[in-house]
Amino acid sequence: MDFDFSADQYGLRDEARRFLEKQSPMGYVREFLDDPSGWSRDLWKQMSELGWPALAFPEEYGGLGQGFLDLVLLLGELGRALAPVPFLSSVAMCGQIILAHGSEEQRARYLPGIASGDRIAAMALAEQPQGFGGGPIDMKPVRDGDSWRISGEKKYVLDAPAADMFVVAACTGDSNSWFVVEEGARVTPHTTYDPTRPIGTVTFENAPAEQLDAPSLHPGLQFATAALCAEMIGTAQRTLDMTVDYSKQREQFGRPIGSFQAIKHKCAEMATELEAARSAAFYACWAVATGAEDAALSTHIAKSYCSDQLAHLAGEGVQAHGGIAFTWEHDMHLYLKRAKTQQVLLGDGAFHRELIARIVGL
Amino acid sequence: MDLAFSPEETKFRGEIRAWIRDNLPAGWGTPAFKEPKTFDERLVFSRAWEKQLADAGWAGISWPKEYGGRGATLMEQIIFHEEMAAARAPQIFINFVGINLAGPTMMAHGSEEQKKRYLPKILDMSEVWCQGFSEPNAGSDLANVQTKAVLDGDHFIVNGQKIWTSFAHVADWCLLLCRTDSTVAKHKGLSYLLVDMHSEGIEPRPLKQITGDAEFDEVFFTDVRVPRAQLLGEINMGWTYANTTLANERGPAFLAHQIRFRNSLQDMFATAKRTIRDGVPVSEHPAFRERLAKAYAEVEIMRYIGYRMVTSILRNGRPGTEGSVAKLYWSEMVRRFQETSIAIAGLGGVLDEEDGIDDGKWNRGFSMSFAQTIAAGSSEIQKNIISERVLGMPRGEVWSPKPKEKV
Numbered sequence: 208m209d210f211d212f213s214a215d216q217y218g219l220r221d222e223a224r225r226f227l228e229k230q231s232p233m234g235y236v237r238e239f240l241d242d243p244s245g246w247s248r249d250l251w252k253q254m255s256e257l258g259w260p261a262l263a264f265p266e267e268y269g270g271l272g273q274g275f276l277d278l279v280l281l282l283g284e285l286g287r288a289l290a291p292v293p294f295l296s297s298v299a300m301c302g303q304i305i306l307a308h309g310s311e312e313q314r315a316r317y318l319p320g321i322a323s324g325d326r327i328a329a330m331a332l333a334e335q336p337q338g339f340g341g342g343p344i345d346m347k348p349v350r351d352g353d354s355w356r357i358s359g360e361k362k363y364v365l366d367a368p369a370a371d372m373f374v375v376a377a378c379t380g381d382s383n384s385w386f387v388v389e390e391g392a393r394v395t396p397h398t399t400y401d402p403t404r405p406i407g408t409v410t411f412e413n414a415p416a417e418q419l420d421a422p423s424l425h426p427g428l429q430f431a432t433a434a435l436c437a438e439m440i441g442t443a444q445r446t447l448d449m450t451v452d453y454s455k456q457r458e459q460f461g462r463p464i465g466s467f468q469a470i471k472h473k474c475a476e477m478a479t480e481l482e483a484a485r486s487a488a489f490y491a492c493w494a495v496a497t498g499a500e501d502a503a504l505s506t507h508i509a510k511s512y513c514s515d516q517l518a519h520l521a522g523e524g525v526q527a528h529g530g531i532a533f534t535w536e537h538d539m540h541l542y543l544k545r546a547k548t549q550q551v552l553l554g555d556g557a558f559h560r561e562l563i564a565r566i567v568g569l
Numbered sequence: 570m571d572l573a574f575s576p577e578e579t580k581f582r583g584e585i586r587a588w589i590r591d592n593l594p595a596g597w598g599t600p601a602f603k604e605p606k607t608f609d610e611r612l613v614f615s616r617a618w619e620k621q622l623a624d625a626g627w628a629g630i631s632w633p634k635e636y637g638g639r640g641a642t643l644m645e646q647i648i649f650h651e652e653m654a655a656a657r658a659p660q661i662f663i664n665f666v667g668i669n670l671a672g673p674t675m676m677a678h679g680s681e682e683q684k685k686r687y688l689p690k691i692l693d694m695s696e697v698w699c700q701g702f703s704e705p706n707a708g709s710d711l712a713n714v715q716t717k718a719v720l721d722g723d724h725f726i727v728n729g730q731k732i733w734t735s736f737a738h739v740a741d742w743c744l745l746l747c748r749t750d751s752t753v754a755k756h757k758g759l760s761y762l763l764v765d766m767h768s769e770g771i772e773p774r775p776l777k778q779i780t781g782d783a784e785f786d787e788v789f790f791t792d793v794r795v796p797r798a799q800l801l802g803e804i805n806m807g808w809t810y811a812n813t814t815l816a817n818e819r820g821p822a823f824l825a826h827q828i829r830f831r832n833s834l835q836d837m838f839a840t841a842k843r844t845i846r847d848g849v850p851v852s853e854h855p856a857f858r859e860r861l862a863k864a865y866a867e868v869e870i871m872r873y874i875g876y877r878m879v880t881s882i883l884r885n886g887r888p889g890t891e892g893s894v895a896k897l898y899w900s901e902m903v904r905r906f907q908e909t910s911i912a913i914a915g916l917g918g919v920l921d922e923e924d925g926i927d928d929g930k931w932n933r934g935f936s937m938s939f940a941q942t943i944a945a946g947s948s949e950i951q952k953n954i955i956s957e958r959v960l961g962m963p964r965g966e967v968w969s970p971k972p973k974e975k976v
Binding site: 212455466478482483487511560563567 | 870884960
């Protein structure tokens with residue numbers, strides 16, 4: 208049994224952390240806060256040169272021949288740095304969906320651009336604030352000869368302002384599947400609660416749509432969910448690190464607040480939540496990557512736990528910091544807002560718990 | 570990353586599974602089988618069952634071969650515990666302290682004579698052990714042990730009181746943590762003695778616990794004479810020995826616990842499906858579905874944590890951060906789990922034993938769940954340990970009384 212990452216995978220994590228600390232410190236992240244469409248083309252270009260977007264794709268599609276598990280720690284580092292790039296959406300979500308669902312020809316058409324970083328894809332799933340992915344989706348493509356056309360709106364599309372293609376969940380007959388749309392989409396960027404994360408509404412007007420070969424949302428949605436959980440672990444780890452560091456420095460009553468059990472126990476609880484969340488996220492990534500029997504169940508377990516516990520962790524981090532975390536200047540609010548956004552993206556805790564209940568026969 | 574078992578490991582699994590199938594008491598695990606409930610019933614039952622395990626060579630599965638054990642690899646231990654748990658086989662009870670605490674401590678720190686004298690009798694179940702650690706004033710502050718052992722020629726004279734001592738009134742031997750030097754810092758003056766529980770001056774008094782059973786005792790030591798040769802390892806090294814306990818034992822045991830919880834989870838689901846509320850099963854009420862699904866997720870996550878712990882032990886010889894948080898995670902989980910079960914029982918949980926729902930099982934489980942967050946290092950102590958040793962946070966100041974004003 209070996210349920211941990213390899214030395215090479217940890218090596219890449221360390222390299223990513225060094226790169227992001229240098230190239231994308233929080234001062235740099237903050238340069239993009241005021242622009243609802245804001246993301247860093249420069250950082251994206253550098254990452255692409257390092258081969259990060261190519262990492263997990265087979266060589267025949269312009270990739271470096273590694274697998275989904277090689278993305279897990281990297282996603283964590285991007286979440287840790289709140290890096291202003293659409294890596295999660297384009298590479299880990301859309302790229303993996305196309306790899307899992309696309310025909311040979313479809314993969315060859317779409318993946319090289321995603322792998323090189325020249326093209327950016329965003330996943331268009333939700334149409335309402337609550338409860339997507341569970342039942343039939345409202346968006347219904349219509350036949351156009353051998354192909355399809357899509358009209359209508361997708362909301363809450365992460366990284367839509369950065370994207371030039373979309374992987375769209377839609378329903379034909381009464382079954383959901385993924386479509387790729389390259390033109391005929393209009394993006395309306397929104398002001399977001401997490402200002403490091405661009406989100407848009409995507410309006411399709413009779414847009415030509417290519418249905419991916421394997422007609423189901425799964426396992427694609429499982430890859431997307433596991434990838435999001437992987438990112439969440441990095442965000443939460445940084446939140447805990449900042450909180451512990453601050454509590455060792457900040458003095459009140461003549462001693463560091465980190466020597467008070469009120470703060471120590473809070474941090475210990477956060478560390479425990481995080482380790483459990485990490486175990487769940489890594490297990491889901493492993494299960495999805497290897498097509499394990501409990502892949503679907505494990506993503507619901509991971510996302511339900513990560514959603515609620517890591518949002519709770521972020522709130523506790525703010526509380527332990529006290530007034531300083533209430534200021535715009537301090538970074539804690541950015542981590543809190545990231546956590547609250549991650550909490551509901553791809554379904555909140557209650558949504559995933561209901562799916563657990565159904566799978567386990569309740 | 571690879572979670573597969575090797576062919577040898579799978580073969581081993583078949584072996585233990587077959588043995589369990591052939592040896593579990595007939596009818597065990599079926600509703601018709603009356604499981605032993607009181608301490609005395611469990612005692613009789615477990616003496617027979619654990620003797621059966623011992624005779625088949627399964628008792629000291631983790632013990633090295635040189636001490637008569639099976640010398641099983643970590644993975645084999647995990648498989649053994651998994652299969653025992655999956656079959657809902659009785660958990661080790663009467664021989665728990667001997668096999669898991671006294672034996673391994675002796676292997677690590679005892680003399681050759683001591684190992685030769687005591688270990689075989691633990692393995693063949695001819696002697697039962699208890700562990701004298703906690704005292705009325707040494708609970709979370711274990712280093713504050715006050716039971717004194719004073720040298721008098723060839724003997725230590727032991728005086729003091731222990732509490733929460735499991736099996737003391739049926740034990741033959743006690744692994745006793747006692748103070749041998751009162752002049753040094755409290756954790757530097759402690760030693761381990763191997764004490765004959767049949768000695769004059771020892772009086773165990775059973776303590777009736779929250780469930781009405783008496784699984785442990787208070788033990789009073791009055792001028793008990795213990796031969797000097799019964800000192801374990803070096804004098805005043807007791808605290809160090811107590812702290813070098815068996816972190817590696819936790820991986821396999823943790824995964825076995827997980828399977829036991831999975832069994833309980835299935836039982837809880839079954840109860841939720843047949844308990845009607847407002848005309849429909851409890852399991853269909855959104856508020857309960859939410860709690861049931863959460864319980865399922867939390868129990869599964871325990872398995873993932875266990876895999877990480879085992880991997881750390883295999884790779885580095887010791888558990889990592891996940892090992893430090895594991896106890897806090899699962900003991901708090903058990904509390905929530907039992908809260909949920911007793912909520913499902915509803916008014917059925919107001920009555921107990923045969924009159925209650927599921928034979929009072931959820932009531933007992935609820936009461937017992939407090940043991941998880943109190944015993945073996947309370948949740949509060951676990952949080953101190955995690956914050957200081959894992960997160961590197963400063964130790965708190967020691968409270969001291971205000972100086973008295975001069976009259």
